[in-house]
Amino acid sequence: MRKIVIAIDGYSACGKSSTAKEVASRLGYAYIDTGAMYRAVTLFFHQNYVNLTDPLAMDKALAQIQIDFKFNSKKERNEIYLNGLNVEDEIRSMFISERVSEVSAIKKVRQAMVAQQQKMGKQKGIVMDGRDIGTVVFPAAELKVFMTADFKVRGERRQKELLEKDILVDLQEVLENLKKRDEMDSNRTESPLIQANDAIVVDTTNLTFEDQVGQIIHLAEEKIKGQIIEN
Template sequence: MKKIVIAIDGYSSCGKSTTAKLVAAELGYAYIDTGAMYRAVTLYFLQQHVSLTNPKEVRDALDNIDITFHYNPKSKRNEVFLNGLNVEDEIRKMYISNQVSEVSVVKEVRRAMVAQQQKMGKKRGVVMDGRDIGTAVFPDAEVKIFMSADVETRAMRRQQELLDKKQLVNLNEIRENLQKRDLIDSTREESPLRQAEDAHLLDTSHMTIDEQVEFVLNTVASTIINTEQSVEERG
């Protein structure tokens, strides 16, 4: 069966990453968490005190950043490494969440990450989630999903996720962070967050993860069937 690119875009805390991981596992595809890449860049910029308004500092910093994903059999997940160091847990902390959209809006950062992501998905057979996969990274992706959910649901999900990592954060702070990130991501000049015209909208406000995964897998199956039928008809 022909391998394809599955692009899953949408707002924070809609279940994108969890859904994408499970879909990738079901199909035997690679999973690439592009949001984690921007979080890793944010961590490096904060550590090195990089000025976002200084293009030379930004370019020099990007030249010194190496981001890789390694599967951890113990945790059964891909973990993010920044310049050889495992930063998976660190990049999920709230102080990174508070800064990541401001780093992601920088033109040089987005272009560098998009280039890396396109290279990672060149051979197809990938599930990639983020903010601009179906519009900027892989506009030719065979399957595009755009995920959304009401902000209250997203805030509660994010709070639970943080609690699971023993981080106690006020719900109001999380809600404000999500709304701030939504605004920055949707209004930035370079590849803003938006639903691609040919993307399937998936509102997860009242859906379980299993239902979300089923929706994506059904969309993939119907897309592959339709593609194969079109090829046969042309043949």
């Protein structure tokens, strides 16, 4: 059966990553968490005291960054490795969340990560989620989805995610972080968060996890059938 590229974009805490992972699993596709890639870069920059106003320092740092994804069978999830080290939990901290939008808005960073992402998707059969997958990384993706949800619902979901990692954060602090990230992601000059013209909107506010996964699986199956008929 022919395989396609599924691009899932949208706001933070809409369920993009968890949904994309499950869709990929059910279709037998590879899952690429681009948000985790930018978080890993943010972590590397912080650990190595990289000055975000120094182009040469960033070039040198980016040349040293190798990002990979490996499946953890015990936790049944893909985990991100930064230069051979598992940083899956470390990149999910509020400290990184408060800094990732600034780092991901830098042109050099986006160019480096987009190049890696496009290389990963050459063979198709992937589900990739982020902010600019359908507009910049894979503008020719066969299926583009744009996920959104009520702002407060998003905050409650993110707070719950953090609590599951034993990180207790006040809801107001979470909401302020989401608002800041929305503004930075939507207004940045380089690859802003926008809905692709041919993307299908999925509002997850009142959807169960199974509903949103099922909806995207259905859309994917229709696209795959269309590819077979066309070819």
